[in-house]
Each structure stands twice: as structure tokens, then as C-alpha cells.
Amino acid sequence: MRLRNVHEMLEDGSRGYYRHLVVIEGEYKPFLFEIINEYLKVNKKPLVGYYFHPWIVGSKERLSIIKSKFNYVKDIDYSSSEMYLGETFDVALIDAVDDFRPSYIARAVETVRGGGIAVIFSDDIEHEKLYKSTIVRDGKSFNFFEERFRRKLEDHRGIVYYHNGDVTLRPFSSSETSRPKRTKDGRFPILSRLCATDDQVKVLDEVDFLLEEGKKLLAVTAARGRGKSASVGLSLSLLLSLSKYPVVIAVTSPTYWSGKEIMSFAEAGLRQLKKKFRAVRSKDGKLMALEAGESRIRWLPPELARDSHGDIIVIDEAAALGKEYLDYVLRRWNKVVIVSTIQGYEGSGKIFLKFLEQFQGKHDLQRLRLDSPIRYAKGDPVERFLYDTMLLDVDNEGSIFLNRIEEIKVQDIFQSEESLRKIYGILVTAHYRNSPDDLMMLGDASFQRLFEAKDGAGVVQIVEEGGLEKSKVEAISRGEENQGHLIPQRLIKYLRASSIGHMKGWRVMRIAVTPHLQDRGVGTALLSHIEAVALKEGVDWLGSSFLSTPKVLNFWIRNGYTPVHLATKKNEGLGGYSVIVIRPLSERSKELVQELSTLLKDKLLRTSHQVYFNLDPIVIVKLLKATPKIPHSVRFNPILVERLRAYLEGIIPYNSVADAVHTLAEIYFKELSFDVDDLTLSCLVSRTLQGKSWYHAGLALGLKSSEVEDKLREAVSRILNGYSLT
Numbered sequence: 001m002r003l004r005n006v007h008e009m010l011e012d013g014s015r016g017y018y019r020h021l022v023v024i025e026g027e028y029k030p031f032l033f034e035i036i037n038e039y040l041k042v043n044k045k046p047l048v049g050y051y052f053h054p055w056i057v058g059s060k061e062r063l064s065i066i067k068s069k070f071n072y073v074k075d076i077d078y079s080s081s082e083m084y085l086g087e088t089f090d091v092a093l094i095d096a097v098d099d100f101r102p103s104y105i106a107r108a109v110e111t112v113r114g115g116g117i118a119v120i121f122s123d124d125i126e127h128e129k130l131y132k133s134t135i136v137r138d139g140k141s142f143n144f145f146e147e148r149f150r151r152k153l154e155d156h157r158g159i160v161y162y163h164n165g166d167v168t169l170r171p172f173s174s175s176e177t178s179r180p181k182r183t184k185d186g187r188f189p190i191l192s193r194l195c196a197t198d199d200q201v202k203v204l205d206e207v208d209f210l211l212e213e214g215k216k217l218l219a220v221t222a223a224r225g226r227g228k229s230a231s232v233g234l235s236l237s238l239l240l241s242l243s244k245y246p247v248v249i250a251v252t253s254p255t256y257w258s259g260k261e262i263m264s265f266a267e268a269g270l271r272q273l274k275k276k277f278r279a280v281r282s283k284d285g286k287l288m289a290l291e292a293g294e295s296r297i298r299w300l301p302p303e304l305a306r307d308s309h310g311d312i313i314v315i316d317e318a319a320a321l322g323k324e325y326l327d328y329v330l331r332r333w334n335k336v337v338i339v340s341t342i343q344g345y346e347g348s349g350k351i352f353l354k355f356l357e358q359f360q361g362k363h364d365l366q367r368l369r370l371d372s373p374i375r376y377a378k379g380d381p382v383e384r385f386l387y388d389t390m391l392l393d394v395d396n397e398g399s400i401f402l403n404r405i406e407e408i409k410v411q412d413i414f415q416s417e418e419s420l421r422k423i424y425g426i427l428v429t430a431h432y433r434n435s436p437d438d439l440m441m442l443g444d445a446s447f448q449r450l451f452e453a454k455d456g457a458g459v460v461q462i463v464e465e466g467g468l469e470k471s472k473v474e475a476i477s478r479g480e481e482n483q484g485h486l487i488p489q490r491l492i493k494y495l496r497a498s499s500i501g502h503m504k505g506w507r508v509m510r511i512a513v514t515p516h517l518q519d520r521g522v523g524t525a526l527l528s529h530i531e532a533v534a535l536k537e538g539v540d541w542l543g544s545s546f547l548s549t550p551k552v553l554n555f556w557i558r559n560g561y562t563p564v565h566l567a568t569k570k571n572e573g574l575g576g577y578s579v580i581v582i583r584p585l586s587e588r589s590k591e592l593v594q595e596l597s598t599l600l601k602d603k604l605l606r607t608s609h610q611v612y613f614n615l616d617p618i619v620i621v622k623l624l625k626a627t628p629k630i631p632h633s634v635r636f637n638p639i640l641v642e643r644l645r646a647y648l649e650g651i652i653p654y655n656s657v658a659d660a661v662h663t664l665a666e667i668y669f670k671e672l673s674f675d676v677d678d679l680t681l682s683c684l685v686s687r688t689l690q691g692k693s694w695y696h697a698g699l700a701l702g703l704k705s706s707e708v709e710d711k712l713r714e715a716v717s718r719i720l721n722g723y724s725l726t
Contacts, residue, residue: 006035006160009171010042010117013158016174017114019382023153024121026164028097032121035160036069039091039117046090046116048073051081051108053130056098066093078104083257086229086264088113088375096122101131102145102436106386110224114179114376125149131437137447137484144414145443152389158381177377191234191269199370200231206366207235208242210312210335217330217363218337222370223392225383229261229316231370232339236262236297236314237269246294252305253316256286259299262316262339263287266297303570303614307696311335322576324549324616330363332699390436396425396514399456401522405529408450414443422456427512447484448509451530458513458522460530466505466540473501487543487580490565495596503540503589505582506530511544527559531583540586541593547576550618550678556581557626564596566604566623568611577615579623594628601627605666608689617686617700621678624685630670640664641725648717654687654709661688661712664719674722676715683711 013020024031039046048070052059054077067073070091076084081104092112094105100122109118126132126146135141153161158172185192186201195201203220210216222228240247251266253259267290270277280289280298289298300308302321306328312335318326319340330336372378387393399422413419424442428434442448442461449462465485468476476482476492487507491497508530513522527542534542546552548566557563561581570577584590604612604624612620640660647657654661665688668676679701686697687708694705701708720726 005169005171007038007041009158009160009169010039012172012174013117014042014115016177017179017377018158018172018174018177018380019109019112019114019376020117020158020160020172021109021382021385022117022119022160022162024119024162025125026123026162028121028123028162031162031167032119033069035117035119040069043090043115045071047088048091048093049084049087049089049108049111050075050093050095051078051104052076052095053078053098056130059095059098062095062097076108081107082255084111085257086261087111090116092116092118094118094120096120096125096129099130100125100146101129102390102440104131106390106436109382109386110375112376112382114380118382131440132444134484135441135444135446137445140446142410142444142446144410145440148414148420148443149389152385156381156385156388159385172381174377177379179377180372180374188238191238191272194234194265194268194272195231196227196374197370197372199368199372200227200234200374203228203231203235203368203370204238206368207232207238209364209366210239210337211243212364215334215363216336217365219365219367220337220339220370221342221367223373224341225373225375226370227374228339228341228370229259230265230374232314232316232337233262233265233267234269236266237273237275239312240270240292240295240297241273241275243295247312248295248310249297250305250308250310250313251297251299251316252302252313253299254302254320256299256301258320259316260287262314263290263297263299266290306332312337315339317341322547322549324576327702328699331702336363391421391424391428391439392436394421394425394428396422396429396456399514399517401457401517401520401525402454403525404454405451405526406454407533408452410443410448410450413450423450423452423459426456426459426514427461427510429512429515449506449530451526451533453513453522453526456514457517458511458526460508460512460526461510462530463507463509464505465507465543466501466503468501470502473498476501486545487582490545490580491596494568495565495599497592497596499588499592500541503586504538505541505543505589506534506539508542508544523555524559531585535585541582541584541589543580543582545578545580547571548579548615548619548623549576550616550622553579553619553622553626557622559583562593562597563600563623563626564593566600566612570614577612577619597627598630601630601669605669605689608685609691613690613692615690617682617690617692617697618678620685620689621681624669625672625678629672632670636667636723636725641720644716644720645726648713648720654712658688661716664716665689668719668722676718676722680711680715680718683708684715687712
């Protein structure tokens with residue numbers, strides 16, 4: 001009876017073009033092979049994607065057994081699974097014997113087409129799993145994520161859940177779904193034939209507005225699996241065909257793989273249009289450029305793309321590159337296409353949509369949203385399960401601040417779906433980057449503390465760090481990773497500040513305020529509350545690590561946190577430089593913070609021209625202002641002062657006095673004897689400390705080249721006046 005019901009479900013899924021999810025836990029082999037055999041009766045030659053960690057003992061043996069059952073199996077390393085997001089399989093077999101990581105699971109399931117199945121198999125999804133081991137501390141962790149995952153398996157239809165011999169099977173009907181379809185040819189029928197939905201045709205119909213005069217911004221957003229990248233790729237081939245002049249298009253994305261669909265469909269579009277072109281591929285087969293006469297579509301990494309020369313820039317998975325990057329591009333380029341996943345698995349948040357609103361009026365903004373899935377039927381039960389279980393569609397419906405802050409228990413919110421959605425909804429709507437892994441961290445980490453600003457106004461998530469034994473501190477000093485103690489690990493490894501490892505600290509992993517209550521003191525109230533609790537519990541320091549943007553830095557500095565470390569390498573995955581700030585609570589931590597922050601100031605003054613050349617100059621100014629003063633006897637060489645005066649009077653150019661301006665800037669930032677506004681100082685920093693050209697300094701600051709030099713002259717004049725040297 002059990003297998004007959006499964007067979008009927010699989011046949012109905014094939015008719016209705018929807019997917020099934022099978023989760024097998026316990027003694028998995030017998031039922032796994034039963035499911036495989038039943039599916040082979042429905043589809044005799046399926047394409048199979050097998051997801052696993054190939055380097056773990058025993059994993060390749062399991063793969064070999066699976067390969068004996070199918071004609072075609074693509075084995076995929078979890079760590080490189082992003083490369084296969086554009087692939088489509090009839091069956092996804094997800095080996096969760098060694099790992100059960102939500103983001104990997106969600107990514108793998110999304111590669112299954114309608115009528116197919118995703119099968120997760122494991123002896124036990126809770127214990128001795130690779131990702132889970134990063135959440136375990138002193139042998140302790142919670143299992144609230146896994147417990148909720150199991151409850152959801154039993155709640156949803158279209159799911160087969162086998163757990164130690166017991167089977168839960170809730171059938172789904174094809175009468176509740178509708179296949180993806182295209183009913184319109186649109187303005188460009190030749191290319192429309194390659195589209196699966198009317199949503200995709202609409203992108204083709206609207207894209208030619210980029211060829212009109214003026215600053216144009218096209219924003220294409222969708223949940224994953226809607227074919228947004230494919231439709232944009234087809235549209236690029238159309239632009240090359242419609243333009244009367246050669247068109248140069250730069251395509252970029254966080255990684256090549258997250259943007260490859262645009263390049264692939266641009267190539268397919270050129271073929272469909274029968275346009276002569278040359279495809280340029282790398283040695284490992286990546287499609288890097290398409291050349292059609294003098295026109296060109298080329299993929300470039302983000303840092304090269306933003307300053308490249310061309311007519312149009314296309315940014316795929318744009319939210320992942322961060323606001324600072326997009327601000328720069330939208331100043332630098334007149335024609336911009338932004339493509340981003342909303343409610344996806346790669347970290348894009350709904351707050352990204354609010355970011356776009358600020359460009360209304362500055363650019364002619366066209367926003368297109370794709371709703372219809374292309375890989376499976378609308379109403380697909382597996383998509384419903386993933387959205388519900390991973391909280392991909394969670395939202396914050398508004399709240400008020402009751403001037404009350406309370407600590408909340410993780411167990412309590414995971415037992416109440418309403419509470420979980422409220423708390424996690426605040427985190428999602430207040431941050432650009434969220435993923436299912438964050439939900440597992442929230443549910444399973446035993447070394448965290450949660451505080452809520454009632455009622456749903458804000459949340460702060462604390463991670464307990466430090467208090468390490470001597471042997472662990474020495475191990476970190478030798479280069480061993482310890483992500484469970486992020487701030488001590490960074491400061492010990494890079495600054496050799498071993499004493500921080502022995503101190504007890506709280507890292508603010510996340511602080512989020514519901515958007516309509518931001519800038520009203522809720523975040524400050526949360527920090528004040530946790531500081532009071534920390535002092536009572538003998539905590540040495542409070543700290544945080546985050547991407548260094550002006551707005552976020554302002555918040556932390558305003559609340560008494562001191563910058564102590566700035567990463568020397570840009571985090572390409574997050575799109576910026578990470579900064580660590582600390583609020584010392586004990587005397588020993590105060591001394592250390594003073595020392596480390598002074599060193600950071602010196603580092604910025606000495607290395608901004610090479611290490612931090614691409615950092616927002618306003619960030620550098622804020623860091624220099626927030627680090628301690630370095631008192632010394634200021635003695636200005638009279639010749640230096642005369643040269644600066646000659647520059648201000650227009651007698652000599654900047655290049656002739658650059659060394660003197662640099663000396664003046666260094667003295668000012670060390671002394672900080674009087675205040676000069678951030679924008680004026682940013683022009684000084686960008687041109688003098690970072691060594692940018694007038695043009696690139698202007699791009700970084702949103703100014704014209706002439707305005708940058710005017711502001712720099714103003715900075716020189718105001719500093720000289722401050723020292724009574726004019």
C-alpha cells in the first residue's frame with residue numbers, strides 16, 4: 001500500500017509538473033532504493049544530480065552505489081554547488097549523512113524540475129554533521145531547527161517523510177497547480193520563442209528603453225526560479241540587434257557562476273537572431289565574452305566591471321554586492337541593469353527594494369518583477385514547503401516600541417510559529433543578507449542570547465565569546481581558525497592581542513530594528529539594556545563585526561563603540577571591508593582597546609593608498625575621527641606652510657604640493673584639535689591619503705572632479721586656519 005501510494009503521487013507530479021520532496025532519516029538504504037525504483041517506473045532515464053562532500057570517508061562509496069542505479073549522475077560537491085544553479089535535474093539526491101546545512105539543501109532542491117523528486121537521506125539530521133559542528137560549543141547545542149524541520153515535513157502535502165520505519169505521506173493534487181506557459185509573443189516574437197512565461201517576454205518588451213537618452217535604470221527582481229537572468233541575457237542580445245551603433249555591455253556578479261545564465265542566454269539569443277558573433281571562452285570553458293562586430297558583451301569581476309568602459313552595465317545578484325558598490329556604479333554609469341533575487345537562498349532581502357527607491361528621479365527607473373516559475377508549476381508544494389520551513393517569505397507587518405526590553409528564550413520562539421516569524425521577520429526586513437543558515441544558527445546555537453524590544457520593535461542577537469583557555473589562545477595565535485569566537489580570533493591572529501582571548505565578551509551578531517522604527521532610538525535602547533546586563537554578569541567587553549559603511553559606523557560610534565580593527569582584504573562575498581568595534585567594560589579591556597584603536601589610526605594614515613584604496617573615503621574619515629588622539633608637539637615647517645598658501649592662491653598646482661597636503665592631513669587626524677565636516681575631509685582623504693585621481697575621487701563621493709578639488713582646498717584652508725597659519 002505504501003509504495004502504491006508513492007507511485008500514484010509520482011505519476012500525478014509528472015502530470016501536473018510539480019515536484020515531490022522525500023526525506024529519509026534513520027536506516028535510509030532500503031527505503032531510498034524503494035523510492036528510486038518507484039521513480040524509475042515513472043521516468044526511465046532521469047537526469048540525476050547527486051550532492052555530497054566528496055572528501056569525507058565513505059561518501060564516494062555511497063555515490064558508487066547510486067551510480068549503479070541510473071544512466072546519468074552528475075556528482076556535485078556541496079562547496080561548489082553554486083556552479084550548478086542553472087542546471088536542471090529530474091532527481092536531486094542530497095547526501096545528508098555527513099552534513100545537513102539548510103542553504104545547501106535549499107540550493108540543491110531548487111535544481112529539480114517539475115515532475116521530479118528531491119531526496120534527502122541521512123542516518124540522523126541532528127548529530128555529527130559538518131555545519132552543525134560549527135554551532136556546537138563545549139559539546140552543547142540545541143536542535144530546535146531540526147525539530148521544527150521535522151514538524152514541517154509532517155504538516156505539508158507533497159512530502160514523503162520516512163523516519164526509522166514510520167512513513168508520513170500527505171498527497172498533493174495536480175488540480176492545484178498550473179504549468180508555466182507563454183501566451184504572448186510580445187514585440188519581438190523571434191526571441192519570445194525562447195521564453196517560458198509572459199513575465200520573461202515583458203523583460204524583452206521593455207529593455208530597449210536603455211537605448212534612449214538620459215540616465216536609465218532597469219531593475220529586474222524575482223524569487224529564485226523565475227528565469228530573470230535568462231530573460232535579461234536574451235534582452236542583451238536584443239539590444240545588440242536594435243542599436244544603430246556598436247554597444248559595449250559589461251556583465252558582473254558576485255561570482256562568475258552567479259552571472260553565467262545571463263551570458264549563456266545572451267549567446268542563445270544571438271544564435272536565435274542569426275547574428276554573427278564570436279564566443280570567447282576561458283581555458284576551463286567559462287563563457288567570458290560575446291563579440292558581434294564592434295559590439296561586445298563581457299563578464300567581468302565586480303571591481304573591474306565598475307570602472308570599465310562601456311555603454312551599459314548589468315549586475316546580477318546585485319543585493320549581494322552591497323549598497324556602497326551599487327551607489328558607485330549608479331554614479332559612474334548612465335545605463336544600469338540591476339538583477340536581484342528576492343526571497344532567495346543567496347541572502348537577498350526585501351530591504352533591497354527600498355534601496356532602489358532613492359534613485360527615482362536621478363535615473364529613469366523601470367522596475368520589473370517576475371512572478372511565474374519556469375522550472376516547475378505554479379503552486380508547487382515543494383516551493384511552499386521551502387518558503388514556510390526556511391521562512392523565505394517572512395515579513396514584518398509593523399510594530400510599536402513599548403519602551404520595554406526583555407530577554408527571550410530560543411526554545412520559546414521555536415515553539416511558537418507566530419513568535420518565530422515575528423522575531424526572524426525583524427532580522428530579515430532590516431538586513432540585506434539573510435540565508436537559511438541564519439535560521440539554523442538562531443535555532444541551534446547554545447552560546448547565544450536574544451533580547452527583544454517589545455512589541456516586535458527590534459531584536460539583538462548576542463554571541464558569547466572569549467574566556468578561552470591558554471592552549472586555545474595559543475592555537476589561534478598559530479593560525480588556527482575559531483569562528484565561534486570571531487572577535488578574539490581576529491584580534492589574536494592579526495593584531496597579536498592575546499589578552500583579548502582570556503577576557504569574557506559579548507559580540508552583537510545582529511541588531512535589527514523594524515524599518516519604520518529605525519532612527520528613533522530603539523537600537524540605542526537595546527544596546528544600553530544589554531550593557532547593563534553584561535556589567536552585572538562581569539563581562540569585559542561588548543563588540544561587533546560588520547561591513548564598514550558610513551551609516552552603520554555612525555550608529556556604533558554614536559553609542560560609544562571604538563573601532564579597533566579593519567580587515568585588510570575586501571570580503572567579496574559580502575561586498576566590503578569588515579570592521580570590529582568594541583565598547584570596553586572592564587579596566588583591562590579599556591587599556592587594550594585604547595592601544596589597538598591607536599594602532600588602527602596609524603595604520604590608516606600609512607596604508608590607505610594601497611591597502612584601503614577602494615574603501616569609501618567617508619568610512620576612513622569616520623574611523624580616523626573615532627580613534628584616539630595622538631598628542632604631540634606640532635611644528636609646521638615655514639616653507640611647507642608657504643607652499644600650501646601658494647596652492648590656495650592658485651599659484652602652484654596640487655601635484656607640486658601633494659607632499660605638504662599629506663603632512664597637513666596626517667597632523668590634523670592625529671591631533672583632531674578642531675572639527676571639520678566629513679565630506680570636506682573625505683575629499684582630502686580620497687585624493688591625498690588614498691591617492692585617487694580627481695575623477696575617481698568624485699565617483700567615490702558623488703561629486704564632480706572640480707568639486708573634489710574645491711573641497712580639498714577648503715580642507716587645507718580650514719586646517720591652516722585652525723592652527724592660525726593663514
